[in-house]
Amino acid sequence: MVNNRSFDPHVAVELLRELRHLTADESGAQRVAFTETWSAARNWFQSKLVGFPFEYHRDAAGNHWVTLKGISDRVLIIGSHLDSVPNGGWLDGALGVLAGYAILYHFAISKVTPAVTIRLVDWADEEGARFGRSLFGSSAFAGTHSIEADRGRTDKTGVSLESALAEIEIDIDKIGEASNERANARGYLELHIEQGPVLEKLGLSLGAVTGTKGVERHVIVFRGQEAHSGSTPMTLRRDALAAAAKLALEIRQIAMKHVDAVCTMGSLKTYPGIVTAVVGRAEATLDQRDLDAHVLAHMLQEAKTASDRFAAEEGCSVEWCRIWNIEPLPFHPELIELCEEAIREITGASYRLPSGPLHDAAEVSRLGIPTAMMFVQSLGGISHNCIEDTREADLLLALRAFHLLTVKTILWIASQPD
Amino acid sequence: MVNNRSFDPHVAVELLRELRHLTADESGAQRVAFTETWSAARNWFQSKLVGFPFEYHRDAAGNHWVTLKGISDRVLIIGSHLDSVPNGGWLDGALGVLAGYAILYHFAISKVTPAVTIRLVDWADEEGARFGRSLFGSSAFAGTHSIEADRGRTDKTGVSLESALAEIEIDIDKIGEASNERANARGYLELHIEQGPVLEKLGLSLGAVTGTKGVERHVIVFRGQEAHSGSTPMTLRRDALAAAAKLALEIRQIAMKHVDAVCTMGSLKTYPGIVTAVVGRAEATLDQRDLDAHVLAHMLQEAKTASDRFAAEEGCSVEWCRIWNIEPLPFHPELIELCEEAIREITGASYRLPSGPLHDAAEVSRLGIPTAMMFVQSLGGISHNCIEDTREADLLLALRAFHLLTVKTILWIASQPD
Numbered sequence: 001m002v003n004n005r006s007f008d009p010h011v012a013v014e015l016l017r018e019l020r021h022l023t024a025d026e027s028g029a030q031r032v033a034f035t036e037t038w039s040a041a042r043n044w045f046q047s048k049l050v051g052f053p054f055e056y057h058r059d060a061a062g063n064h065w066v067t068l069k070g071i072s073d074r075v076l077i078i079g080s081h082l083d084s085v086p087n088g089g090w091l092d093g094a095l096g097v098l099a100g101y102a103i104l105y106h107f108a109i110s111k112v113t114p115a116v117t118i119r120l121v122d123w124a125d126e127e128g129a130r131f132g133r134s135l136f137g138s139s140a141f142a143g144t145h146s147i148e149a150d151r152g153r154t155d156k157t158g159v160s161l162e163s164a165l166a167e168i169e170i171d172i173d174k175i176g177e178a179s180n181e182r183a184n185a186r187g188y189l190e191l192h193i194e195q196g197p198v199l200e201k202l203g204l205s206l207g208a209v210t211g212t213k214g215v216e217r218h219v220i221v222f223r224g225q226e227a228h229s230g231s232t233p234m235t236l237r238r239d240a241l242a243a244a245a246k247l248a249l250e251i252r253q254i255a256m257k258h259v260d261a262v263c264t265m266g267s268l269k270t271y272p273g274i275v276t277a278v279v280g281r282a283e284a285t286l287d288q289r290d291l292d293a294h295v296l297a298h299m300l301q302e303a304k305t306a307s308d309r310f311a312a313e314e315g316c317s318v319e320w321c322r323i324w325n326i327e328p329l330p331f332h333p334e335l336i337e338l339c340e341e342a343i344r345e346i347t348g349a350s351y352r353l354p355s356g357p358l359h360d361a362a363e364v365s366r367l368g369i370p371t372a373m374m375f376v377q378s379l380g381g382i383s384h385n386c387i388e389d390t391r392e393a394d395l396l397l398a399l400r401a402f403h404l405l406t407v408k409t410i411l412w413i414a415s416q417p418d
Numbered sequence: 419m420v421n422n423r424s425f426d427p428h429v430a431v432e433l434l435r436e437l438r439h440l441t442a443d444e445s446g447a448q449r450v451a452f453t454e455t456w457s458a459a460r461n462w463f464q465s466k467l468v469g470f471p472f473e474y475h476r477d478a479a480g481n482h483w484v485t486l487k488g489i490s491d492r493v494l495i496i497g498s499h500l501d502s503v504p505n506g507g508w509l510d511g512a513l514g515v516l517a518g519y520a521i522l523y524h525f526a527i528s529k530v531t532p533a534v535t536i537r538l539v540d541w542a543d544e545e546g547a548r549f550g551r552s553l554f555g556s557s558a559f560a561g562t563h564s565i566e567a568d569r570g571r572t573d574k575t576g577v578s579l580e581s582a583l584a585e586i587e588i589d590i591d592k593i594g595e596a597s598n599e600r601a602n603a604r605g606y607l608e609l610h611i612e613q614g615p616v617l618e619k620l621g622l623s624l625g626a627v628t629g630t631k632g633v634e635r636h637v638i639v640f641r642g643q644e645a646h647s648g649s650t651p652m653t654l655r656r657d658a659l660a661a662a663a664k665l666a667l668e669i670r671q672i673a674m675k676h677v678d679a680v681c682t683m684g685s686l687k688t689y690p691g692i693v694t695a696v697v698g699r700a701e702a703t704l705d706q707r708d709l710d711a712h713v714l715a716h717m718l719q720e721a722k723t724a725s726d727r728f729a730a731e732e733g734c735s736v737e738w739c740r741i742w743n744i745e746p747l748p749f750h751p752e753l754i755e756l757c758e759e760a761i762r763e764i765t766g767a768s769y770r771l772p773s774g775p776l777h778d779a780a781e782v783s784r785l786g787i788p789t790a791m792m793f794v795q796s797l798g799g800i801s802h803n804c805i806e807d808t809r810e811a812d813l814l815l816a817l818r819a820f821h822l823l824t825v826k827t828i829l830w831i832a833s834q835p836d
Contacts, residue, residue: 194649195646195649196645196646196649196650196651197645197649197650197651198649198651198654213648215648217693227614227615227799228613228614228775228799229680230614230633230705230773230775230776231612231613231614231616231773231774231775231799231801232614232615232680232774232799233614233615233616233678234670234673234679234680235674236799239670241666241683241686242666242667244663245662245664245667246663246667248659248660248663249663249664252652252657252660255652256652256653261652262647262648262651263652264647264695264696265659265697266647266690266691266692266693266695266697267688267692267693267697268659268686268688268691268697268700269687269691270684270685270686270687272684273684273685273686274684274685274703275682275685275703275704275705275741276682276684276705277682277684278682279683279684279685279686285693286693287647287648287693287694289647289648355649356650357646357648381645381646381650381654382645383646
């Protein structure tokens with residue numbers, strides 16, 4: 001079917017370099033959604049479609065869709081995002097979009113009509129870097145968007161998300177119409193850099209992603225008694241920092257009981273926060289993630305119980321306030337299997353791992369559309385930073401394996417009963 | 419000598435109430451040095467001297483001196499400060515000045531010439547609340563002032579200390595001339611509220627202060643690796659907060675090995691300080707105090723060693739930077755003894771304790787002038803706050819005991835060899 005000429009992974013790598021040249025400065029990629037640089041990136045991408053038999057349009061939420069009609073109306077979606085964080089990396093998101101492009105390009109120049117229709121989507125504002133709302137476009141697609149909350153969002157300068165949308169002629173009240181794009185969708189694939197150190201530590205190039213972890217995100221406030229650091233004996237203190245410090249260490253023990261679980265205290269603030277006063281109030285954030293909903297719930301309960309114990313030990317009170325949570329979104333078992341197969345056939349080894357970071361794939365999987373993701377090794381596990389990088393050899397392996405996964409998935413979709 | 423009529427402690431308590439009425443609002447005392455309310459307080463105090471045989475003048479650093487000539491030229495200084503922190507308490511500093519006033523008043527109305535000359539000093543800017551330079555007047559007296567550093571000091575609105583001094587006709591270059599006031603000084607006494615919870619917890623009204631603790635104050639910076647909270651496994655993290663949390667707990671163990679020692683982590687800042695990132699940098703402050711210089715040095719070394727160990731355990735680096743330090747300043751053994759005697763004679767019990775907070779008495783003691791301080795219980799150990807308070811019965815006991823200490827000290831000074 002696609003064997004008349006072999007798939008060329010260099011197409012995507014060269015385009016990635018071109019995109020970097022166009023949209024990065026010395027601080028990194030600047031393709032923040034709803035900025036001029038982002039529009040420039042998308043216009044550049046659109047220019048690469050000219051002369052090919054692709055249908056192209058933007059949906060009601062600003063997602064860009066490129067369609068190559070197949071023999072069947074059944075649709076395989078390949079997606080990722082061109083937007084980046086400020087001072088971001090060259091691969092985060094862009095790799096997946098350009099991998100999809102390379103696959104469409106390969107079908108087009110081979111003049112092969114695929115067995116199923118292939119659609120490439122560049123999701124709008126995966127990062128949420130400007131307005132704090134990540135997965136903007138894919139959540140509109142999935143129907144988990146929140147227009148009333150989104151209407152109130154502003155950037156650092158006070159510009160509203162609503163007016164930024166209006167500027168590119170998107171009506172915030174209509175973003176839910178992006179769900180029309182779901183028609184006939186029978187599978188979703190995404191290639192992404194790992195953004196973590198696991199594959200590098202194992203000496204592996206690629207991994208099959210088992211799903212995105214559920215997340216519990218809380219603010220925890222310990223209240224003790226502000227007191228003079230010179231006149232208050234150690235035994236008479238109610239030190240809110242001590243209680244928070246105990247929790248900062250305990251959450252690590254809680255996470256370590258489970259394979260792949262993580263717990264992070266990313267922020268700790270002390271009040272009054274001066275050198276001469278015992279801390280009267282300590283505000284910590286806690287981010288807990290696991291792919292198993294039961295494990296996640298159990299870790300949350302353990303952290304709460306521990307915080308109560310530490311507060312009591314230190315004569316403090318403790319209060320929890322949920323910032324946000326999302327359930328674990330496991331991917332499709334058969335597609336994970338195909339992904340692992342493709343990786344094994346290309347690299348000789350394979351590995352499964354959950355994704356800690358969220359991805360648009362989670363929103364798609366939530367709809368019941370069979371979903372899989374492939375990760376490629378990130379050097380140093382570093383992302384969201386101008387030094388984000390992946391060895392060229394690994395990029396080429398990733399593109400080959402992802403192409404193979406696409407072929408396998410097309411056959412899988414075609415073979416499914418109605 | 420002073421027995422023709424008995425000492426009346428109510429004089430001081432009534433004046434304290436008058437001063438509160440004049441200089442406090444609903445948020446507390448507002449006698450911040452180099453403000454109008456402070457000047458109003460000092461003018462009010464000066465008005466209370468009219469009609470008595472007191473010499474009165476201001477020295478080159480803005481300290482106010484009230485002198486009652488005695489039979490001998492040997493001088494006993496009684497001192498404290500009328501300035502307060504913003505939203506401060508009614509007793510912190512003012513109690514000591516008005517206790518001294520009540521004693522001078524008693525000599526004057528009894529028409530008794532004391533055996534030695536008694537001088538009452540209202541030190542300028544003990545708190546350093548506006549310009550961040552505490553013990554301003556007493557350090558000029560002691561010769562430990564620092565004109566070049568002080569010249570650069572500004573308040574929150576950018577007004578310089580130098581210009582605030584000029585406004586009340588004090589030349590910053592001449593503040594060292596306050597040392598002229600040392601002439602013939604043979605003893606220094608100060609009554610102050612404890613500003614801590616020790617006496618209250620012991621059910622005691624008064625305590626004899628053994629000296630002011632030495633202080634070591636540092637900023638400690640742990641540097642690990644900022645990393646994604648979702649994609650970075652627990653075992654691959656270099657979490658700067660974990661290292662800092664271990665130190666926050668360890669410093670308490672270090673302090674508890676020593677009676678009266680204190681170690682405080684008053685501020686802990688996390689960077690980038692966001693819910694989704696492992697902390698790459700944690701900045702902590704450490705304040706350590708003890709009356710024994712060896713203990714203080716040992717505690718500092720122990721904390722440094724512990725921080726190295728925690729940094730190594732967490733794959734972090736650690737750096738220490740001294741903010742400030744002062745040596746312990748023990749008071750005069752014979753005057754401490756007299757202070758304890760006076761307390762025992764008035765209350766039937768006595769107790770010695772070091773002062774964690776610094777006081778002007780420390781600057782005087784540093785000069786070798788025999789010094790003692792008496793503490794009176796603070797309710798709830800709270801100070802620098804509008805709810806700062808002491809039971810009236812305790813205030814009256816304090817004033818009686820301090821008067822008795824003054825009488826004992828006059829006799830002690832008079833009996834000293836030349």
